[in-house]
Amino acid sequence: DQQVKQNSPSLSVQEGRISILNCDYTNSMFDYFLWYKKYPAEGPTFLISISSIKDKNEDGRFTVFLNKSAKHLSLHIVPSQPGDSAVYFCAASRNAGGTSYGKLTFGQGTILTVHP
Amino acid sequence: DGGITQSPKYLFRKEGQNVTLSCEQNLNHDAMYWYRQDPGQGLRLIYYSQIVNDFQKGDIAEGYSVSREKKESFPLTVTSAQKNPTAFYLCASSMGRDQETQYFGPGTRLLVL
Numbered sequence: 001d002q003q004v005k006q007n008s009p010s011l012s013v014q015e016g017r018i019s020i021l022n023c024d025y026t027n028s029m030f031d032y033f034l035w036y037k038k039y040p041a042e043g044p045t046f047l048i049s050i051s052s053i054k055d056k057n058e059d060g061r062f063t064v065f066l067n068k069s070a071k072h073l074s075l076h077i078v079p080s081q082p083g084d085s086a087v088y089f090c091a092a093s094r095n096a097g098g099t100s101y102g103k104l105t106f107g108q109g110t111i112l113t114v115h116p
Numbered sequence: 117d118g119g120i121t122q123s124p125k126y127l128f129r130k131e132g133q134n135v136t137l138s139c140e141q142n143l144n145h146d147a148m149y150w151y152r153q154d155p156g157q158g159l160r161l162i163y164y165s166q167i168v169n170d171f172q173k174g175d176i177a178e179g180y181s182v183s184r185e186k187k188e189s190f191p192l193t194v195t196s197a198q199k200n201p202t203a204f205y206l207c208a209s210s211m212g213r214d215q216e217t218q219y220f221g222p223g224t225r226l227l228v229l
Contacts, residue, residue: 043220102215106158
């Protein structure tokens with residue numbers, strides 16, 4: 001049962017344009033969402049997060065949008081740069097009352113390629 | 117430099133053999149985690165530990181064992197009971213108050229001979 005899904009295995013974008021990575025979830029108990037970025041042969045690194053009490057969180061070129069009614073979140077990268085080429089994972093947790101114990105459920109990942 | 121180290125980078129296992137993957141962190145984090153990544157799949161949680169001498173099973177704990185004798189160390193043993201051990205294994209750690217923001221090591225790729 002895949003509770004967090006990234007339906008696009010890959011995305012190709014031209015440098016300077018917007019990259020939009022999508023993620024859907026089925027568990028309505030999830031209330032905290034994160035995006036991680038992973039380069040080949042390295043561990044993932046935290047990128048940005050959003051709590052369910054918000055619908056948008058911005059950090060420089062990265063913005064995450066959350067649509068709770070649709071159980072959908074997206075990561076926007078503007079402008080995209082070749083160094084952004086990596087695998088992007090979305091993750092979700094149930095953090096009500098701070099009792100998630102860090103248990104994250106990850107999506108399958110989307111490979112982003114930004115062409116110069 | 118603070119961080120998480122995993123060793124070895126590549127590990128080969130023979131049939132019926134137990135192997136242990138090392139994970140060490142000097143971030144002074146209380147919580148540590150082990151994940152498995154298979155091609156085309158996301159990371160799946162094997163075991164996690166919130167504090168020394170305590171750990172819990174994750175979603176796919178069968179065929180694995182862990183110990184947490186020191187705050188800095190969280191080794192994972194892949195036992196012979198794990199029938200499909202070939203995967204990329206990632207260790208992570210986090211602070212007590214922000215456990216979802218996890219810091220990952222570089223990973224160990226386990227291959228079966």
